[in-house]
Amino acid sequence: PDTPLPKGTFVGMPLRTQITDLADSSDADRAGRCARARADLGLDTDRPTLLVSGGSQGAVAINDAVVAARDTLLADGVQILHVVGPKNIKGNTKIVDETTGAAWLPVGYVDDMASAYAAADLMVARSGAGTVVETATVGLPTIYGNGEQARNATSAVDAGAGVVVTNAELDAQRLLAETARIHDADALARMSAAGRGLTPAHAAEEMAARVISATNSK
Numbered sequence: 001p002d003t004p005l006p007k008g009t010f011v012g013m014p015l016r017t018q019i020t021d022l023a024d025s026s027d028a029d030r031a032g033r034c035a036r037a038r039a040d041l042g043l044d045t046d047r048p049t050l051l052v053s054g055g056s057q058g059a060v061a062i063n064d065a066v067v068a069a070r071d072t073l074l075a076d077g078v079q080i081l082h083v084v085g086p087k088n089i090k091g092n093t094k095i096v097d098e099t100t101g102a103a104w105l106p107v108g109y110v111d112d113m114a115s116a117y118a119a120a121d122l123m124v125a126r127s128g129a130g131t132v133v134e135t136a137t138v139g140l141p142t143i144y145g146n147g148e149q150a151r152n153a154t155s156a157v158d159a160g161a162g163v164v165v166t167n168a169e170l171d172a173q174r175l176l177a178e179t180a181r182i183h184d185a186d187a188l189a190r191m192s193a194a195g196r197g198l199t200p201a202h203a204a205e206e207m208a209a210r211v212i213s214a215t216n217s218k
Helices: 017-024 027-040 060-075 113-119 129-138 147-159 172-183 185-196 203-216
Strands: 049-053 079-083 103-107 122-126 142-145 162-164
Touching (some): 017 113, 017 129, 049 113, 060 079, 060 172, 079 113, 142 172, 147 162
Parallel strands (some): 049 079, 079 103, 122 142
């Protein structure tokens, strides 16, 4: 929404129906979808859940910071679904904290990101344009990394839906400080509400209608 284009009209980014369905869900339906998604992904259904994804190929700065902070997060009772990227999954297996029972679950790739979004209370992700729009639309509070893409997240950060941390600043201590909000339900609710109102959820239909209208007017 903050990209200036001459004679341009902002309608939003076309999104998959799985994303828009999640965005349109009632609070009660979201709770049910959350429990089902966690169970399907092999997570506990009633535990603070952090989703981490550096995109389809992973992101070194994000992966390194999360692995460095992993033991502390697990000891704090936070379970982690970590999409490490296909090239990084070799040798990584599930780790469970013996005291809290919280698990770090590494996966190479997630085909259904809508389910991963539904399962999470908070996300750590690259600030790619698609990820920024999807997380904001479904109301998932997000810590955005990857400095060269930071401008994609400007509108989300300004609205209060997320936070940007540059790669140079993203270490275990900073990650722990930012993800501590996972235990603050009010803070998460404010971020979620800010994101949901940021971009239109049904841009695909709007764009299609505008294209059809323009074609019919010729």
